[in-house]
Amino acid sequence: MDLKDIDLNLLVIYHHLLMERSVSGAAAKLGLTQPTVSNALKRLRTLLGDELFLRTSRGMEPTPYASQLAEPIAYALSTIHNTLNQQTTFDPTTSDRKFVLGMTDLGEIELLPKLMQRLENIAPGVTLSTVRSNSDSLRNEMEAGHVDLAIGLLPQLKTGFFQQRLFMQSYVCLFRTGHPLAKGKITQRQFFDADHAVVVSAGTGHAQIDDIIESKGPGRRIRLLVPHFVAVGHILAATDMISTVPELYARRYAEPFKLSYAPHPITLPKIGINLFWHAKYHKEPGNQWLRNIIFNLFSTPSS
Structure with missing residues (x-):
């Protein structure tokens, strides 16, 4: 042909x-x-x-x-x-480029406010769009240049991708203030006997944490399954359910929703949250610029 x-x-x-x-x-x-x-x-x-x-x-x-x-x-x-569309330089002060980031809703909650505040000051014409980082098509979308960067624990992005550690994420138990478990250290027996609200997030570090929890005991009494973290604070504030969440999330929403959190009774590993990009765009100026911004904003010394 x-x-x-x-x-x-x-x-x-x-x-x-x-x-x-x-x-x-x-x-x-x-x-x-x-x-x-x-x-x-x-x-x-x-x-x-x-x-x-x-x-x-x-x-x-x-x-x-x-x-x-x-x-x-x-x-x-x-x-x-x-x-x-090749560009040899990228000028954030004049660019009107739209970048697409792969992240979870939790990533949006934790990272986007600070990132957008930073872009407002140094790149007023740049816009962002997000897609879910646990999408089955993420690898192909990044290879094709439709998604510029992805953030999370993404084991499917190995061959052909670069990654850079941003921070380590630990997990805690979150519940309403005044909950019967808010009296001290939570035992594993109390944890498994409690009613749970669980966020289902396949293909992410949170899913790995759920697998570990299920392997350590008789199984949680799961009363509610939701596909995102957005409603968790509202739900826990109005019920006696508890939830396993990243400590960053607990810190942010404990006060606004009158919640409390405690160390997790199960020894859980810290999850590494990384920044990913496809090797084809390693030297692309705009991609380099945005990933440097993200790394400088969110990387921690312990990472």
Whole structure:
């Protein structure tokens, strides 16, 4: 097959179909109509002699051939994009660039206020957008340049990525002030007998902590499962449930929500929170600038 036979736009549509796993999702990302994306997929199927994507209950699943094409096409598109938009310098005082960061909602709570305050002073035109760092597509999105940096404990980001330690995170028990357990040291028996509110955050350091807790006892009496930390303070303040949370979170919300926290009765390891970026963007000026800002703001001497 000759390159002259390939319409580059077809490969762009293929890449977004791979990321979104739906015609409507790809169309929305590209600002196109669904018929336009469907017609492009039809053309690409004819050109490559493969179905490429099959409709399933989980969305548009790639065929083995489509999966085989994923990495080289993502790399080629990223290379073309970066070449056409290459910058040798980055001036934060005049830039209107939009950076995308992968982080959990807890990361947003802890890091974004201070980071945005800093950017307001030194880069007034720069904007940030966040995506979840536990997304299955994060690795591909960072490789393609759609996500600039990611923060957290992210074991899936190894080969092809750089990382830099920001800080170590420890865990405590959090509960309302006046809770029956707020009388001293909490025993493991008291911990497992209590009602728990648990934040489910697959693929993160918090999920690893949950696995360790479950391996140490008879199992918690879990009364509530939530997918984020945003509501935890409100929930604990109004109930007798307890929750295992990072100490930074406990410190921030103990006073506003009239909560108390205590050392965890189970010996839990500290979790390293790192800053990640793809090797392809190691020397990209804007990426270098933002990761230096983040490191200077949040790294601790003990890290």
